[in-house]
Amino acid sequence: MAASDERLAQQALRGDPEAFDTLVRRYYPRVLGLCRKLLNSREAAHDAAQESMLRAYRKLHLYDPSRRFSAWLMTLTARLCVSLGQRSQREPEPWEEVGETDGSLPDAADGPAEATEKAQVAARVAEAVRSLPDLYKPVCVLRHVEGLSYQEIAEATGLPIGTVKVHLFRAKKHLREQLADLAEAEFEE
Amino acid sequence: MSHDPCDTIRDLLPAHVDSALDPGEAEVVDAHLAGCVACRRERERWVALNRLLDEHLAVAEPVTSAGVEAVVQRVRAERPAWRVAPTPVRFWRAWLPAAALAAAALVLVLIGGYAPEVRLADAKGALLDQAAAMAQGSRTLPQSAPEEAVAFYADAVEWPGQAAAGAVRGWDSSQAFTQALVRRVGLAPLAACLLLLLAANLMVARGARLAPRAVSGR
Numbered sequence: 052m053a054a055s056d057e058r059l060a061q062q063a064l065r066g067d068p069e070a071f072d073t074l075v076r077r078y079y080p081r082v083l084g085l086c087r088k089l090l091n092s093r094e095a096a097h098d099a100a101q102e103s104m105l106r107a108y109r110k111l112h113l114y115d116p117s118r119r120f121s122a123w124l125m126t127l128t129a130r131l132c133v134s135l136g137q138r139s140q141r142e143p144e145p146w147e148e149v150g151e152t153d154g155s156l157p158d159a160a161d162g163p164a165e166a167t168e169k170a171q172v173a174a175r176v177a178e179a180v181r182s183l184p185d186l187y188k189p190v191c192v193l194r195h196v197e198g199l200s201y202q203e204i205a206e207a208t209g210l211p212i213g214t215v216k217v218h219l220f221r222a223k224k225h226l227r228e229q230l231a232d233l234a235e236a237e238f239e240e
Numbered sequence: 241m242s243h244d245p246c247d248t249i250r251d252l253l254p255a256h257v258d259s260a261l262d263p264g265e266a267e268v269v270d271a272h273l274a275g276c277v278a279c280r281r282e283r284e285r286w287v288a289l290n291r292l293l294d295e296h297l298a299v300a301e302p303v304t305s306a307g308v309e310a311v312v313q314r315v316r317a318e319r320p321a322w323r324v325a326p327t328p329v330r331f332w333r334a335w336l337p338a339a340a341l342a343a344a345a346l347v348l349v350l351i352g353g354y355a356p357e358v359r360l361a362d363a364k365g366a367l368l369d370q371a372a373a374m375a376q377g378s379r380t381l382p383q384s385a386p387e388e389a390v391a392f393y394a395d396a397v398e399w400p401g402q403a404a405a406g407a408v409r410g411w412d413s414s415q416a417f418t419q420a421l422v423r424r425v426g427l428a429p430l431a432a433c434l435l436l437l438l439a440a441n442l443m444v445a446r447g448a449r450l451a452p453r454a455v456s457g458r
């Protein structure tokens with residue numbers, strides 16, 4: 052059985068570098084996926100994902116092993132993306148076309164036509180999330196990327212549960228407006 | 241101000257879909273939904289949005305293994321503060337646990353080693369008291385029980401180990417034991433030992449509370 056994230060984090064803290072290697076291998080794709088959804092350019096997302104892993108390692112002594120490691124890592128990543136996004140707003144970059152390659156693997160699960168349609172929907176969803184006020188982005192990704200409960204989000208972010216509720220309510224309203232047509236199509240199904 | 245009950249319910253629907261309402265609120269919403277088609281449809285729309293987000297946001301970005309290994313190497317080159325320079329431990333923090341440990345050991349030694357001797361001295365004293373009383377032809381015998389003292393003293397001479405074990409078991413009350421110990425060791429050193437033990441306890445409790453931050457780099 053593979054060691055738990057929390058255990059690996061503790062081993063890394065005790066000076067076992069290979070333990071953190073395992074965590075990087077386990078989480079880098081998810082971290083990159085999150086960065087791609089929160090940042091405008093592919094390049095910025097790669098930089099942010101790498102920086103997130105570096106920060107997680109540097110701040111590992113601040114991680115509380117009684118909490119879920121993935122939630123801690125994703126909170127850290129979301130916050131980094133928000134701060135990087137604020138910095139890059141002065142020099143906005145156009146969102147790249149879907150289907151570009153940069154060493155990423157193509158999504159082989161679906162047929163080509165389905166994959167394209169799915170990718171387009173995914174791009175729309177990501178765009179809607181990027182258009183959220185920065186304040187709501189971390190709670191939104193913790194809810195829908197990590198599947199955390201409101202209580203777990205409060206613990207991961209250190210926000211009061213009431214604030215989490217308000218942030219998510221406003222985030223959802225915003226997303227529903229942005230994605231009205233897609234949500235309606237999903238609703239009709 | 242709106243008096244439409246649907247408005248109130250609709251504000252609660254996003255959280256209701258996430259099972260994040262308080263039980264009381266959830267009950268109110270459930271009761272309303274049972275009788276309101278429009279709000280039921282509205283709720284389904286929030287469910288649809290959730291499906292859309294869950295399906296398209298929670299997707300990992302496919303990365304080549306070379307890409308991941310490059311990040312692994314980059315992280316490996318990192319020397320985080322918590323690894324390079326462990327927190328300089330404050331002087332009192334360094335010596336207090338050691339001193340407390342020494343105090344604990346001392347108390348144990350006193351109980352295990354000195355206690356039988358105290359009892360032995362008591363037994364010897366009782367015998368001497370009795371001898372003196374008999375020599376003076378006094379009619380009143382000393383308070384301490386001479387028979388027990390004779391038996392104990394004989395044991396101690398014959399086999400000190402057994403007598404010592406008997407002495408530790410034989411303290412009839414903790415008060416008598418404490419008095420004997422204080423008489424033997426002195427009140428001040430004993431109090432110092434106990435204070436050190438208390439301090440050690442407090443530190444252990446504090447350390448447990450601060451455990452995640454105990455190795456803080458800064």
Ligand SMILES: [Zn+2]
Nearest residue numbers: 246276278279
């Ligand atoms: Zn209604």
